[in-house]
Amino acid sequence: MYALYLAGEKRKEEERQELADWTEPVNMELAALRQEFLSLRVKGKLDAHLWYLFAVVLKQMRLAKQAVYAFEQSLSLFPYNWGAWLELAPLCESADVVMELDVKQEWLKALFLAHYYNEMDEAEAARQIYENVLDVVPHSAFVKGQLALALYNVRRFDEAQQLYDDIYTEDPHCLDGIDIYSNILYVKEDKVQLSLLANRCIKIDKFRLETCCVIGNYYSLRGQHDQAVVYFQRALKLNRNYLSAWTLMGHEFLEMKNASAAVEAYRRAVDINPKDFRAWYGLGQTYELLSLPLFTLYYYQRAAALRPKDVRMWCAIGQTYEELSKQDDAIRCYERARRCDDQDSLALAKLAYLYEKMAREALKDGRQQELGVFYSEQAAQYHLANLTRRDQETLTGPETVDALKFLAEHYYARQMLSHAEKYCHRLMDYAGRDKDFAKKMLRQIHKKDEE
Structure with missing residues (x-):
């Protein structure tokens, strides 16, 4: 039967060469193989490896629940087939499914659970399992590599790089x-x-x-x-x-x-693994390029559902809501992003710019002056927080300049001239239009002082 499966795969590859680049042919032997396996199952003649092949066939036929059952049967008979574990991972809907697997080798189930956590953006849980395993097998290149992958998934690149350096130092040909x-x-x-x-x-x-x-x-x-x-x-x-x-x-x-x-x-990529957030996020970026915000929003939301703790997902959704003129929804997304581990303060800057834009629009409307003042105060709060963070990290650039200019204007409008003067003096360190802006505002401040 394995030979028949391979013959079908061979024909599938040959067809692929003849078809258009993106056309995906199918293995024409799958239906016949499934019937043969069902017959052997009734007779009780399926061993661990036949169960595994049966599961692969069912998975290719997109019969997910049946495939999960078949993989479980295979692993209960022979749990050391890591390929079966990897094939099973995309089919598991939750960690509970993993915990309920009837496999006697608990350490193998633990390794698979860590792999599953890695796939599902639960890198901290995966890290803990791998570190516990490393206490037992400290020189295992496989476990080190999986731990490095967990760190990579949470963007702890320096630590991940160090682990990979250790692996390739010990085994230069790996x-x-x-x-x-x-x-x-x-x-x-x-x-x-x-x-x-x-x-x-x-x-x-x-x-x-x-x-x-x-x-x-x-x-x-x-x-x-x-x-x-x-x-x-x-x-x-x-x-x-x-x-x-x-x-x-x-x-x-x-x-x-x-x-x-x-x-x-x-x-x-999504067809291969629907739980891969990168592909969903990429689709969102593509439709953003095509200026189709509703499609963009859908795909960013799919990515955020898979990666709920990632700042970039919520900022992308917030930006799309801005394009759809849904400022309140955008603000909620940016606030959600702030509750994540926003190391680069992406959401802080987004909130500052959004409130600044809303303040300018409200103040232009004579009937929304109070609302404009409120938005301006919010913008000042977020600009100040972002500026403080950037000063601590000795960062310069457009975000710093924008914050200094807005705060100078904000405090000048509130008659808090000493504060406005302080930010203008900082702008004097920059060249071009920013310096000209600071000079002009300082003249206005000094004129008001003389009055």
């Missing part, structure tokens, strides 16, 4: 997880290290899909998006279900403003 490591270098914009990593991967095994991913990231960081797409496509020729390649290729098409190709790539 390529497991090297694609995630390259993602970290990409986010840090470390072109030198990413170039060295790409060269090392080519020398070890240039036909590994992780190697293609690393090279794709390298070209992307250099701005050669067409070349990056070529390498992500090579990775997909090696494994059509390689989720990262579909998602990263979608990012590249987005950079190239090829919206239709980006949508198709992200949709393939």
